[in-house]
Amino acid sequence: MGKYTLPELPYAYDALEPHIDAKTMEIHHTKHHQAYTDKLNAALEKCSSDIQNKDILEILGNIDQVPEDQKGAINFNGGGYDNHKLFWHNMKANGGGEPGGALADAINTSFGNFADFKTKFSSTTAVLQGSGWGWLVYNPSSSKVEYTKMPNQTSPRTKGLVPLLGLDVWEHAYYLKYQNKRPDYIAAWWNVVNWDEVDSRLSKAK
Numbered sequence: 001m002g003k004y005t006l007p008e009l010p011y012a013y014d015a016l017e018p019h020i021d022a023k024t025m026e027i028h029h030t031k032h033h034q035a036y037t038d039k040l041n042a043a044l045e046k047c048s049s050d051i052q053n054k055d056i057l058e059i060l061g062n063i064d065q066v067p068e069d070q071k072g073a074i075n076f077n078g079g080g081y082d083n084h085k086l087f088w089h090n091m092k093a094n095g096g097g098e099p100g101g102a103l104a105d106a107i108n109t110s111f112g113n114f115a116d117f118k119t120k121f122s123s124t125t126a127v128l129q130g131s132g133w134g135w136l137v138y139n140p141s142s143s144k145v146e147y148t149k150m151p152n153q154t155s156p157r158t159k160g161l162v163p164l165l166g167l168d169v170w171e172h173a174y175y176l177k178y179q180n181k182r183p184d185y186i187a188a189w190w191n192v193v194n195w196d197e198v199d200s201r202l203s204k205a206k
């Protein structure tokens with residue numbers, strides 16, 4: 001067995017209905033997240049023990065230290081492993097609404113207000129070309145939160161950013177229910193955002 005195993009979902013597959021359907025959640029978790037996990041393990045097995053002994057978060061944060069022949073595979077599958085782990089937990093049944101406390105303050109400082117943040121996040125992620133993720137991240141250099149979009153499964157950690165809230169806009173995340181209507185999926189997704197989890201990630205990042 002490899003170093004990493006598929007993390008369990010913190011809720012049932014149908015918990016996010018009607019916004020994200022049970023079948024999509026089941027396939028996304030048991031097939032896609034499983035595949036990233038398996039391929040991360042396979043890539044790590046081809047690395048030296050000094051890489052194998054590091055935690056994946058440390059590896060992603062220093063991706064240039066991975067040998068060239070496995071760098072692409074670990075960037076993609078290690079990112080896929082970690083991104084999805086974050087994604088499941090930054091959603092919950094009966095989520096949504098607006099954040100409070102320190103997270104609300106940080107969003108207001110960077111984006112003006114919550115509505116403007118939500119508009120920027122939604123509209124920029126909706127037009128991301130191909131497959132990728134929209135993220136609210138914490139930038140340790142500026143001590144501020146920022147929006148960033150990342151291609152494919154590349155983790156924000158590879159850019160020195162701390163992921164706080166991720167939105168998967170690969171077609172596998174929404175196509176069964178929303179087909180080509182990515183903006184409708186994004187609009188529905190706000191109803192399941194777990195702001196307590198995002199706030200907790202921000203306090204740990206600071």
Ligand code: MN
Pocket residue numbers: 028032084168170172173
């Ligand atoms: Mn995905």
